[in-house]
Amino acid sequence: MNKTEYKVFLSYSHKDQEIANSLTKAFDQYKISYQADQQLRAGENWMEEIERALQEASVFVLLLSPDFVSSDWAMFEIGHAISRHKKDKAAIIPVIIRDSIVPDVLRSYLWLDARLMKPESIAQELKKIIKVKVDSVANDSDTKRSDRSMKVFFSYSSLDTTIASSIADALRQKNLDVFPFQNDLRATHEWPFKEEKYLQTCDGILLLWSEHCDTPSWVESERTYKRQQLKTIIVVRLDDTPIPSLLKNYSVIYHSDLSVIVQEILQGFKVEDVNQ
Amino acid sequence: MPSNFQKVASYGTVTFLSVNLGSKPLVFISHASTDLWVAKQLEAHIRSCGADTFLDCERVEHGDDFEEKIIEAAEEATELLVLFTPTANNRKYVWMEIGMFLGARKRIVAALYGVTKEQIAEDQFTPIVLKKIDSVELNEIGSYLNQLKKRVETWKQYNE
Numbered sequence: 001m002n003k004t005e006y007k008v009f010l011s012y013s014h015k016d017q018e019i020a021n022s023l024t025k026a027f028d029q030y031k032i033s034y035q036a037d038q039q040l041r042a043g044e045n046w047m048e049e050i051e052r053a054l055q056e057a058s059v060f061v062l063l064l065s066p067d068f069v070s071s072d073w074a075m076f077e078i079g080h081a082i083s084r085h086k087k088d089k090a091a092i093i094p095v096i097i098r099d100s101i102v103p104d105v106l107r108s109y110l111w112l113d114a115r116l117m118k119p120e121s122i123a124q125e126l127k128k129i130i131k132v133k134v135d136s137v138a139n140d141s142d143t144k145r146s147d148r149s150m151k152v153f154f155s156y157s158s159l160d161t162t163i164a165s166s167i168a169d170a171l172r173q174k175n176l177d178v179f180p181f182q183n184d185l186r187a188t189h190e191w192p193f194k195e196e197k198y199l200q201t202c203d204g205i206l207l208l209w210s211e212h213c214d215t216p217s218w219v220e221s222e223r224t225y226k227r228q229q230l231k232t233i234i235v236v237r238l239d240d241t242p243i244p245s246l247l248k249n250y251s252v253i254y255h256s257d258l259s260v261i262v263q264e265i266l267q268g269f270k271v272e273d274v275n276q
Numbered sequence: 277m278p279s280n281f282q283k284v285a286s287y288g289t290v291t292f293l294s295v296n297l298g299s300k301p302l303v304f305i306s307h308a309s310t311d312l313w314v315a316k317q318l319e320a321h322i323r324s325c326g327a328d329t330f331l332d333c334e335r336v337e338h339g340d341d342f343e344e345k346i347i348e349a350a351e352e353a354t355e356l357l358v359l360f361t362p363t364a365n366n367r368k369y370v371w372m373e374i375g376m377f378l379g380a381r382k383r384i385v386a387a388l389y390g391v392t393k394e395q396i397a398e399d400q401f402t403p404i405v406l407k408k409i410d411s412v413e414l415n416e417i418g419s420y421l422n423q424l425k426k427r428v429e430t431w432k433q434y435n436e
Contacts, residue, residue, distance in 0.1 A: 047405065054379065075368040076405060079375025086351055087380055105343045105372065 006134050008034040009057035011077045012097075013067035019097050019119070020063060026123035032130070034061075037077070054080045059091045059130050062106070065098040078105060091133035093126065107195070110165045110180045113158035128162045136169035149177040150271055153199050156208035158182040163238060164208055170262045174273060178206075183213070204231055204269045209247065210238035234268040236261055300435070301327040301427050304353035306373040308363040314389060315359050318417070322357070325421055326428035350376045355383035357420075360406070361390045374405065385420055386411035 012020045027034050035053040060081035068074045084090035094111035114122045156164040168178045179198045235247050237254040253264045303322050307315035319329045330349040356377040364370045377384050386409050
């Protein structure tokens with residue numbers, strides 16, 4: 001991906017300056033074009049600089065920490081990012097850098113759990129996710145829209161965020177309404193209201209299975225999913241990790257090609273491909 | 277010809293144009309929950325000007341996805357009126373709503389109650405963005421309402 005194709009706005013709390021500095025160095029290394037919130041504050045007309053950067057950004061990377069999510073300024077930038085996402089399809093990528101809740105308004109975006117990742121790995125992962133997002137927006141211009149989209153509850157491990165992001169974006173291009181849920185964060189996000197509500201109102205459930213999935217938590221999740229009896233449940237296997245017997249009753253997709261996976265998901269949910 | 281003008285008819289050398297002025301004014305009222313009573317008074321005045329309003333407590337029903345409703349309403353609204361009080365300054369959703377309207381480049385006006393323009397200008401903890409927003413003290417809200425009424429009348433002239 002060319003460095004000039006997109007612009008990242010990096011939003012973070014000044015208390016996370018050290019992490020942000022390491023991350024921006026890694027951004028340079030991976031040729032990710034960015035403007036960092038706190039760095040823009042050095043100049044005399046910093047407010048204008050930030051406003052311009054917020055308007056120009058095509059990707060918003062939000063570094064989530066307790067200090068960030070409790071800040072008024074962060075909420076202001078989150079609001080700005082959401083509005084740009086709605087208006088111009090700008091991408092929003094929340095990145096958890098310290099133990100933190102994900103604000104309710106960001107729950108529908110796929111976030112990256114980077115608490116245990118090194119800055120280089122975060123930058124590498126972000127570069128992949130950004131590529132998926134930018135390509136997705138470029139391909140989206142021809143997409144036909146129907147009045148009502150199928151609602152899919154999408155459960156995956158935080159360590160599979162990149163592939164999950166590719167699948168979610170591809171399904172959104174096909175006019176599916178995808179609600180992401182990182183199932184390994186259950187310990188800190190115990191079926192919050194928003195997730196529970198979406199699960200109850202969704203039309204189908206999609207599960208990614210890989211070596212990163214923790215079987216005991218899946219057993220518990222499966223009980224919850226099973227209560228949604230009338231809904232189609234589809235499992236996508238990402239690797240050779242054996243599927244727990246309780247998941248074998250569902251449709252299982254096992255393929256390396258993303259377009260094939262997406263087509264099979266659409267067939268499984270009996271959704272017409274809007275682009276054909 | 278500007279894109280919001282449309283040719284309706286031509287008679288000889290005379291051409292009739294209609295102008296699309298967009299949506300009917302819909303004012304999103306942003307407030308802290310503790311300021312609800314004042315927000316409702318403002319809403320009544322805004323409605324008497326002929327504009328539509330969005331006040332979260334009245335439009336978001338029990339069981340609704342609150343954030344989604346707020347985001348949808350912000351998309352539909354044509355302008356934001358922030359009831360800015362000492363309580364609102366600490367309310368995160370107010371800041372998110374200001375961010376959403378600035379991002380969408382829509383009109384934002386702050387109605388100040390319990391704080392003055394001077395206090396805001398001097399308070400180093402008030403984000404500078406608020407210092408740049410057009411603000412009016414609540415006692416002088418009439419000037420905003422008069423302008424709103426004119427916007428509604430202009431909209432009606434071309435759309436009704």
